[in-house]
Amino acid sequence: MTAADKAQKLRSLYDAPQILRVVNIWDVVSATAVADLPETAALATAGHSIAATYGYPDGQIPRELMIDMIGRIAASTDLPVSADLDDGYGDAGETTRLAIGAGIVGANVEDRLKPLAESVAAVEAIVKAGEAEGVPFALNARTDAFVRAGDRPIEESITDAIERGRAFLEAGATCVFVPGILNADVTTQLVDGIGRGKISVIGLPGALTAAEYEALGVARISYGPMIQRVGLTAVQDVAASLYADGVIPEGTRALN
Numbered sequence: 548m549t550a551a552d553k554a555q556k557l558r559s560l561y562d563a564p565q566i567l568r569v570v571n572i573w574d575v576v577s578a579t580a581v582a583d584l585p586e587t588a589a590l591a592t593a594g595h596s597i598a599a600t601y602g603y604p605d606g607q608i609p610r611e612l613m614i615d616m617i618g619r620i621a622a623s624t625d626l627p628v629s630a631d632l633d634d635g636y637g638d639a640g641e642t643t644r645l646a647i648g649a650g651i652v653g654a655n656v657e658d659r660l661k662p663l664a665e666s667v668a669a670v671e672a673i674v675k676a677g678e679a680e681g682v683p684f685a686l687n688a689r690t691d692a693f694v695r696a697g698d699r700p701i702e703e704s705i706t707d708a709i710e711r712g713r714a715f716l717e718a719g720a721t722c723v724f725v726p727g728i729l730n731a732d733v734t735t736q737l738v739d740g741i742g743r744g745k746i747s748v749i750g751l752p753g754a755l756t757a758a759e760y761e762a763l764g765v766a767r768i769s770y771g772p773m774i775q776r777v778g779l780t781a782v783q784d785v786a787a788s789l790y791a792d793g794v795i796p797e798g799t800r801a802l803n
Contacts, residue, residue, distance in 0.1 A: 548625065550682050554652035557589055557627035557685040561722050562744065566761035569629070569769045573597045577778075578620045578628075580802040590624060592617055594631030594655075595772035605772075610636040614645050621650030629653035629685060634661075640672030644680060653685030655724055660695045663711060667718050674719035687747050687767065688712075688720035693727030705733060709740035722747045722766050728754050731763060738764040 548556065560567045569589055572578040573596035581587055597616050598608040617630040630651045636642045639656055646654060656673060658666035670688050677684025692708035712723035724747040725737055734755070738746055743764035750757065750770045757768045785796070 550647065550650065550652055550680075553627040554677070554683045554685055557629060557653045558683060558721055560588055560627075561685060561687075561766050564744075566757055566765055567767040568757050569767065571596065571631075571770050571772070571774050572620065573600055573775055574616065575619050575623045576803045577774075578623050582624045582626055583802070587626065589627045589629065589653075590620065591629045591655075591769050592620060592631050593770075593772050593775060594633050596775040597631075599772070599775065606633050608633075610642060610645070614642075614649050617646060617651055618649030627652050627685075629655065629687065631655045633657065634659050635669055635673070638672075639669040640676040643673045643676035643684065647677065647680045647682050647684065652682060653687065653721070655687045655689050657689040657691055657724075658711065660691050663714060666690075666711065667714050670715050670718040670720050685721045686719070687722045687724045688715035689724035689726065690715070691726070693725060693729075701733070705736050705740070708737060712737070712741035712745070716742065716745060724748075724767075726771070731755065731759070734760065734763045734765065 569591035570581050571593035595605040621628045632654045635656050690711040692704045696704045726749045744766045746765045747767040
């Protein structure tokens with residue numbers, strides 16, 4: 548498929564009645580392991596996990612390193628790949644152009660609760676970059692209305708997320724990503740305010756299941772850095788077992 552075909556495929560997955568489940572990956576070997584599963588319809592990178600791979604805190608990895616890794620991931624698969632592009636690195640349009648050049652057909656870009664007009668301008672720049680490249684880029688525009696809320700009342704975060712989400716969709720975003728542990732009541736309010744099939748969530752410990760979010764009208768669920776953390780927990784656990792004179796577990800698969 549061409550990049551345009553992959554982008555359209557990704558957009559159709561957002562529009563489908565079934566929730567889009569993406570298991571976040573961070574390098575070629577993790578991408579290959581997930582892509583080999585028959586249930587995998589698309590891949591999504593975890594920016595936090597890629598940054599950690601290179602030894603950087605979340606959000607502080609240089610753009611050229613991020614573009615290099617997501618390009619390697621995109622080249623390793625025929626599936627559509629959506630990338631975590633942090634806040635766009637100060638130039639969301641140019642970052643999107645570089646990502647498309649690397650084979651990426653969708654992205655998360657976060658607002659970090661910058662002024663609404665500034666955040667909307669970034670969304671518009673991303674959409675225009677996709678149009679200029681001939682790719683119907685699937686933007687999962689992220690609002691940090693919950694994760695950067697501080698101690699403000701949750702009602703204010705809901706109102707803020709809805710206002711920002713509507714504005715992002717009006718500016719051309721495909722979906723609105725609202726990270727945080729969202730219960731059924733909050734999720735219902737967000738879906739009612741932003742639109743059924745227009746909300747993306749993250750599956751954290753304590754959150755609802757994918758099926759529960761699907762029933763509430765959520766379009767996509769991803770898992771951010773949690774997949775890498777599960778993997779690293781397994782690495783540390785097996786290392787401790789080997790130090791205690793254990794053996795490699797039966798059933799260990801060769802995935803590379």
